[in-house]
Amino acid sequence: NVRIGLHTGELFAGVAGKRNPRFHVFGDTVNTASRMESNGVRGKIQVSQSVVEELMSDDGITEYDIVRRGEMDIKGKGRMTLYFITGKVRDQFGRTASVSQCRGVLDGSSGEASRRKNPGSSEERRSQ
Numbered sequence: 001n002v003r004i005g006l007h008t009g010e011l012f013a014g015v016a017g018k019r020n021p022r023f024h025v026f027g028d029t030v031n032t033a034s035r036m037e038s039n040g041v042r043g044k045i046q047v048s049q050s051v052v053e054e055l056m057s058d059d060g061i062t063e064y065d066i067v068r069r070g071e072m073d074i075k076g077k078g079r080m081t082l083y084f085i086t087g088k089v090r091d092q093f094g095r096t097a098s099v100s101q102c103r104g105v106l107d108g109s110s111g112e113a114s115r116r117k118n119p120g121s122s123e124e125r126r127s128q
Contacts, residue, residue, distance in 0.1 A: 004045040005036025006085075008054050035074045036082070045085040052083050063089055 009029035015021045032048060040046035046069065055062045069082040 001042035003037050003040035003042055005033055005038070005040050005047070006045065006051045007033040007036050007048040008050045032074075032077060035077060039072060039074060039082075041084075047083050047085055049081050049083070051085075055085075065089055 007029055009027075009032070011025050011027035011029045013023070013025045016024050036046050036048055047066075052062075052066055055064055055066070065086040065088070067084045067086055069084055071079050071081050074080045
């Protein structure tokens with residue numbers, strides 16, 4: 001079992017070293033991601049608030065099941081609100097929900113509406 005920790009933000013990346021050049025990433029974002037992993041739980045994906053914000057659309061919809069773990073004191077960071085990503089959102093039939101399809105239904109631009117614009121299509125005839 002592994003622990004996975006994620007954090008988003010700015011960082012520096014590049015090749016460093018004369019004798020043995022290697023690619024490195026530096027910055028507070030890298031340190032925070034490391035803290036997410038080291039304070040995580042085996043078999044789970046722990047993320048910071050910034051990851052949750054990146055996964056959310058402007059209208060607050062996400063394709064992922066996100067569970068609030070709570071606040072923890074993180075070394076070098078202070079108190080942070082942490083979350084677990086437990087999987088993809090599923091609908092009542094066990095299929096992965098499509099956020100874009102849900103949005104389309106809400107704003108009237110779903111595939112259903114576009115099928116109705118072409119009444120001669122075989123799909124439209126089958127549904128009648």
